[in-house]
Amino acid sequence: MQNADLQIENLVLSSWSLAVAVLLQNQPSMDLDALVEKTLWLKGLAQAFGGFLLWPDNEPAVEIVQSSILLHSNLTNLVRDQVILNVDSGDSEVVDELIFRREEKCFSSFCKTWCGREKEDKQ
DSSP states (O other): OOOHHHHHOOOOOHHHHHHHHHHTTTEEEEEHHHHHHHHHHHHHHHTTTEEEEOOOSSSHHHHHHHHHHHHHTTEEETTTTEEOEEEEEEHHHHHHHHHHHHHHHHHHHHHHHHHHHHHHHHH
């Protein structure tokens, strides 16, 4: 088993980390129902790959996502069923850092996938 597979298997994700990952892909805002739907899809994907989730049992997904949004109100707002990423708030440095890390990880994954294959092909 590869190191990356072990990392995924032992990963613990919260409902917030799943929801904000979806929101960062759809910034600056998205419909709450769409966020919940895509967060549930991501939850299923994480579970399929062996990830562990901090997800309350017997709670509707919409309530879990709304609770996460309220808990992180310095980063997100819920206005008329629209979840808005607070890019222009005083905490925009935090949002900028999240965006930078996401882009950095995407680039890193791309490099590992494609650059690693190039090296294998040349050998």
